Amino acid sequence: xxxxxxxxxxxxxxxxxxxxxxxxxxxxxxxxxxxxxxxxxxxxxxxxxxxxxxxxxxxxxxxxxxxxxxxxxxxxxxxxxxxxxxxxxxxxxxxxxxxxxxxxxxxxxxxxxxxxxxxxxxxxxxxxxxxxxxxxxxxxxxxxxxxxxxxxxxxxxxxxxxxxxxxxxxxxxxxxxxxxxxxxxxxxxxxxxxxxxxxxxxxxxxxxxxxxxxxxxxxxxxxxxxxxxxxxxxxxxxxxxxxxxxxxxxxxxxxxxxxxxxxxxxxxxxxxxxxxxxxxxxxxxxxxxxxxxxxxxxxxxxxxxxxxxxxxxxxxxxxxxxxxxxxxxxxxxxxxxxxxxxxxxxxxxxxxxxxxxxxxxxxxxxxxxxxxxxxxxxxxxxxxxxxxxxxxxxxxxxxxxxxxxxxxxxxxxxxxxxxxxxxxxxxxxxxxxxxxxxxxxxxxxxxxxxxxxxxxxxxxxxxxxxxxxxxxxxxxxxxxxxxxxxxxxxxxxxxxxxxxxxxxxxxxxxxxxxxxxxxxxxxxxxxxxxxxxxxxxxxxxxxxxxxxxxxxxxxxxxxxxxxxxxxxxxxxxxxxxxxxxxxxxxxxxxxxxxxxxxxxxxxxxxxxxxxxxxxxxxxxxxxxxxxxxxxxxxxxxxxxxxxxxxxxxxxxxxxxxxxxxxxxxxxxxxxxxxxxxxxxxxxxxxxxxxxxxxxxxxxxxxxxxxxxxxxxxxxxxxxxxxxxxxxxxxxxxxxxxx
DNA sequence: AGCACGCCGACT
DNA sequence: GTCGGCGTGCTC
Numbered sequence: 001x002x003x004x005x006x007x008x009x010x011x012x013x014x015x016x017x018x019x020x021x022x023x024x025x026x027x028x029x030x031x032x033x034x035x036x037x038x039x040x041x042x043x044x045x046x047x048x049x050x051x052x053x054x055x056x057x058x059x060x061x062x063x064x065x066x067x068x069x070x071x072x073x074x075x076x077x078x079x080x081x082x083x084x085x086x087x088x089x090x091x092x093x094x095x096x097x098x099x100x101x102x103x104x105x106x107x108x109x110x111x112x113x114x115x116x117x118x119x120x121x122x123x124x125x126x127x128x129x130x131x132x133x134x135x136x137x138x139x140x141x142x143x144x145x146x147x148x149x150x151x152x153x154x155x156x157x158x159x160x161x162x163x164x165x166x167x168x169x170x171x172x173x174x175x176x177x178x179x180x181x182x183x184x185x186x187x188x189x190x191x192x193x194x195x196x197x198x199x200x201x202x203x204x205x206x207x208x209x210x211x212x213x214x215x216x217x218x219x220x221x222x223x224x225x226x227x228x229x230x231x232x233x234x235x236x237x238x239x240x241x242x243x244x245x246x247x248x249x250x251x252x253x254x255x256x257x258x259x260x261x262x263x264x265x266x267x268x269x270x271x272x273x274x275x276x277x278x279x280x281x282x283x284x285x286x287x288x289x290x291x292x293x294x295x296x297x298x299x300x301x302x303x304x305x306x307x308x309x310x311x312x313x314x315x316x317x318x319x320x321x322x323x324x325x326x327x328x329x330x331x332x333x334x335x336x337x338x339x340x341x342x343x344x345x346x347x348x349x350x351x352x353x354x355x356x357x358x359x360x361x362x363x364x365x366x367x368x369x370x371x372x373x374x375x376x377x378x379x380x381x382x383x384x385x386x387x388x389x390x391x392x393x394x395x396x397x398x399x400x401x402x403x404x405x406x407x408x409x410x411x412x413x414x415x416x417x418x419x420x421x422x423x424x425x426x427x428x429x430x431x432x433x434x435x436x437x438x439x440x441x442x443x444x445x446x447x448x449x450x451x452x453x454x455x456x457x458x459x460x461x462x463x464x465x466x467x468x469x470x471x472x473x474x475x476x477x478x479x480x481x482x483x484x485x486x487x488x489x490x491x492x493x494x495x496x497x498x499x500x501x502x503x504x505x506x507x508x509x510x511x512x513x514x515x516x517x518x519x520x521x522x523x524x525x526x527x528x529x530x531x532x533x534x535x536x537x538x539x540x541x542x543x544x545x546x547x548x549x550x551x552x553x554x555x556x557x558x559x560x561x562x563x564x565x566x567x568x569x570x571x572x573x574x575x576x577x578x579x580x581x582x583x584x585x586x587x588x589x590x591x592x593x594x595x596x597x598x599x600x601x602x603x604x605x606x607x608x609x610x611x612x613x614x615x616x617x618x619x620x621x622x623x624x625x626x627x628x629x630x631x632x633x634x635x636x637x638x639x640x641x642x643x644x645x646x647x648x649x650x651x652x653x654x655x656x657x658x659x660x661x662x663x664x665x666x667x668x669x670x671x672x673x674x675x676x677x678x679x680x681x682x683x684x685x686x687x688x689x690x691x692x693x694x695x696x697x698x699x700x701x702x703x704x705x706x707x708x709x710x711x712x713x714x715x716x717x718x719x720x721x722x723x724x725x726x727x728x729x730x731x732x733x734x735x736x737x738x
Numbered sequence: 739a740g741c742a743c744g745c746c747g748a749c750t
Numbered sequence: 751g752t753c754g755g756c757g758t759g760c761t762c
Contacts, residue, residue, distance in 0.1 A: 008739095013740095015761085016739070016761075019762090020761080020762040021762050022762060023762090040762080041762090042740095042761060042762080043740075043741060043742090043760070044740085044741055044761090045740070045761090058762095061762095064762070065762060135747085135748070135754095135755080136754085136755065138755075138756070155739090163756080164740095164756065164758095165739095165741095166756050167755070167756070739761105741760090742759095742760095743757105743758085743759090743760105744756105744757095744758090745755105745756095745758100746754105746755095746756100747753105747754100747755090748752105748754095748755105749752090749754105750752085750753095
């Protein structure tokens with residue numbers, strides 16, 4: 001190619017977030033193709049860029065075009081299908097191609113090739129700093145900040161001082177401060193003698209499922225498989241044996257797992273079966289390690305990639321299979337730009353590369369169940385647990401009548417009895433609390449005042465460990481007070497049921513029981529998650545109290561009782577998926593009971609136990625639940641029967657925000673689009689910014705082809721961003737509606 | 739983002 | 751005048 005478009009990788013700034021055209025010098029004619037990394041002159045600098053396409057018609061003064069000055073890597077860093085996929089994502093999720101490409105490439109691609117440096121600023125000449133004249137106010141300010149912090153990252157300093165880099169550079173020239181570049185070193189990954197994970201002869205059910213999936217592997221018109229299997233039904237062994245088959249055809253596999261399940265045990269199964277053919281990606285890897293894993297795939301040395309959401313972008317040259325385990329997990333949707341859902345992206349990549357797709361879950365998403373109904377997915381079912389363990393008994397407790405009977409405790413009588421009975425038998429108990437949003441907060445019993453975050457207007461959570469109040473949406477924190485800021489009484493005390501509170505309450509009834517608590521506070525340290533679980537597994541405590549994080553992949557045979565303190569919390573969220581989330585969560589939690597010998601028991605406490613989402617948890621009745629849930633979705637025309645585009649508007653100026661939200665909704669309605677809202681977001685304020693949102697509802701799968709709507713939204717975004725008061729973000733197929 | 743340009747206030 | 755701080759505009 002003679003001329004090509006590139007996107008800049010070094011920087012992500014809105015203004016540079018587009019394509020630039022360069023001339024290809026003669027000597028690179030055979031080297032430069034799509035997906036190649038190059039060096040380009042850009043202003044006075046030389047930057048790393050990615051060649052994305054050939055340009056034939058140039059809409060830029062040809063004589064002003066500059067030459068590409070270097071080719072950085074001996075091979076394209078994005079395979080052909082990935083580049084196509086990037087273009088599709090850019091269109092589908094309405095974001096720039098450079099944002100997509102930047103998420104596709106590991107950070108280390110840039111750093112590994114250009115050694116990794118980070119700029120640090122340090123105050124070195126204190127005397128001179130003090131002698132800076134007052135008129136250089138910005139410099140003075142920068143010095144003051146550095147007096148406090150000593151060493152700061154370059155961009156953090158600019159942010160803190162709220163200045164451009166000019167004053168900092170001046171200080172550097174004067175020798176008041178020094179700027180150090182710190183090399184980021186990468187560490188190799190070790191496959192540390194992972195024990196071989198032996199082939200297991202498939203059960204009858206597994207054989208049936210394997211046949212269905214393998215037929216798809218060799219079929220011409222492939223459709224994805226929804227592998228529906230209850231917890232412990234042996235899905236992993238099915239995955240492993242399908243991968244074996246794919247390997248035989250010399251094709252590559254990508255296995256996607258929610259980050260939280262990427263535990264050493266899970267990894268050990270894949271590495272234990274396939275050894276160094278496996279590349280593993282997880283959040284604990286350093287940039288360098290991540291780069292190494294990525295390169296292993298690019299060079300064809302790894303045939304299997306196991307990783308979270310982002311692993312769907314592994315540069316496999318010969319993709320044959322993608323597996324999405326726990327496909328219903330919300331973490332498969334990226335919360336930032338590009339706001340992609342890995343299920344949709346995987347479907348597209350498989351379609352482009354003629355690969356098979358397996359979606360595994362015990363509680364599939366409504367999206368996937370609906371596709372089975374439409375015959376767009378095939379259903380493969382593993383109904384029985386692979387081991388002989390049977391499904392647990394589930395008791396639903398109505399907390400309203402419990403309260404009416406005079407039980408004001410957070411534990412129902414049944415749950416207390418069960419805790420006693422099970423621990424008396426030397427069995428272990430898990431107590432589950434829905435989310436930390438329901439942890440304790442300070443409430444004045446005199447006047448009802450609660451302490452909220454001054455920036456986000458949400459209730460601050462009380463953390464006993466640090467004895468401070470904490471905001472869960474920003475990093476705001478303040479000390480506890482003994483007197484109510486509103487009425488000055490001393491009746492302001494912690495209230496609510498956090499994991500700590502449950503632990504304390506439990507001690508009142510059973511002072512002799514030892515407990516382990518798992519939540520964000522106790523697991524923030526590296527490895528503490530695993531350590532706590534190991535302790536529990538080794539029966540160092542009889543009761544495990546935890547939030548969400550204990551629901552996944554926990555397999556402890558001695559647990560015979562699971563208690564859910566309040567099932568309602570998720571149900572009450574202002575979200576049309578609340579029922580689905582509640583059902584999935586409760587089913588997952590229930591699956592933790594009775595994984596060894598003997599029947600497990602689950603006690604679910606709820607203020608609304610007749611709700612179908614809670615009722616259907618009995619017997620893990622996914623079909624029953626799906627029937628009711630889909631009927632509701634259809635009636636209200638929610639996904640999967642329609643497609644939503646959520647538009648979030650943020651501003652510190654409430655009036656301007658509300659006016660613009662109304663204006664935008666009107667404009668959309670004028671064009672005959674169905675609009676929900678505008679409304680204030682359920683979380684009205686985050687980090688000093690008010691938030692409003694509105695939802696555009698289109699016919700399912702129609703947004704990608706609705707150029708008119710896409711252009712309108714991009715145009716609006718452009719115009720409103722230029723004014724600088726309101727910020728706008730667009731989320732196609734949103735999961736989070738808060 | 740980061741580079742240079744150029745305006746403008748302060749000081750020889 | 752002229753020096754330096756710091757905002758502004760541009761990058762194929």
